[in-house]
Amino acid sequence: MYIIxxxxxxxxxxLAKRLCQDKHGVSIVEKDKATCEEIAKELDLxxxxxxxxxxxxxEQAGAARADVMAAVTGDDEDNLIICQLAKELFHVHxxxxxxxxxQNEQTxxxxxxxxxxxxxxxxxxxxxxxxxxxxxxxxxxxxRGKLAIVRVDLPxxxxxxxxxxxxxxxxxxxxxxxxxxxxxxxxxxxxxxLRVGDDVIALTMVGSESQLSNLLAGKL
Numbered sequence: 001m002y003i004i005x006x007x008x009x010x011x012x013x014x015l016a017k018r019l020c021q022d023k024h025g026v027s028i029v030e031k032d033k034a035t036c037e038e039i040a041k042e043l044d045l046x047x048x049x050x051x052x053x054x055x056x057x058x059e060q061a062g063a064a065r066a067d068v069m070a071a072v073t074g075d076d077e078d079n080l081i082i083c084q085l086a087k088e089l090f091h092v093h094x095x096x097x098x099x100x101x102x103q104n105e106q107t108x109x110x111x112x113x114x115x116x117x118x119x120x121x122x123x124x125x126x127x128x129x130x131x132x133x134x135x136x137x138x139x140x141x142x143x144r145g146k147l148a149i150v151r152v153d154l155p156x157x158x159x160x161x162x163x164x165x166x167x168x169x170x171x172x173x174x175x176x177x178x179x180x181x182x183x184x185x186x187x188x189x190x191x192x193x194l195r196v197g198d199d200v201i202a203l204t205m206v207g208s209e210s211q212l213s214n215l216l217a218g219k220l
Contacts, residue, residue: 001025004066006052006082007073008035011098015072020045027061052082055089063090072098072117080104083113148206149177152216154198159218166190171211174204 001024005012008030019026020043027046030036036049050057052071063069069086071079076099083095099105099118108116154161160168165176165188179186180199186192194200204212 001067002065003068003070004061004063006071008039009074011072013039016043016045029057029061053078055085058085063092066092068094070096074100076100076104080108080111084111087112148204148209150202150204150209150212152200154194154196154200155217156196157218158216160194160216161196163194165192171204171208174202174208174212177201177203
């Protein structure tokens with residue numbers, strides 16, 4: 001894939017480094033001259049100095065052929081504008097916008113950002129899960145808030161314990177993605193049997209989380 005990252009702070013830098021290691025084509029757009037020079041020395045990618053809210057800068061970065069635009073600056077307004085430009089002017093297939101202020105997440109979704117990344121909310125959910133022993137956690141919502149990835153630790157009273165995946169009546173538009181069992185990741189098949197303590201990852205429609213929770217954790 002060809003990916004453009006706008007914003008070369010710590011998030012943008014390490015994201016670019018990781019994607020380059022995975023052999024993706026990556027470009028970075030950054031306003032600060034010194035930061036651009038430092039990244040150009042350390043990473044083998046194209047670095048463009050400029051404002052990602054400027055369509056001409058995005059065009060120089062190759063937005064017309066980009067598969068993904070990730071706006072990860074420290075300014076929510078900039079991130080939103082960048083994602084909208086990517087969609088409307090350059091028809092980028094997938095946009096990812098960093099949400100610094102959790103109150104702006106809904107706005108990002110309503111205005112067309114495919115994946116609003118609210119790190120505060122994700123971290124908070126992880127903390128709450130550990131301190132409250134919650135069985136059901138929504139990890140991420142995307143596609144303008146229509147889909148959600150959720151995880152469930154199957155308790156002893158779960159209705160699906162010792163059942164094969166094919167025999168479970170899943171909520172409409174819900175799909176089992178993976179099962180983490182001890183240190184192993186199991187890609188589920190029809191004959192996969194769910195066990196107590198399995199860490200289940202599933203995809204569902206937003207609004208169907210309670211049905212999925214009731215099925216897997218035995219409660220609403």
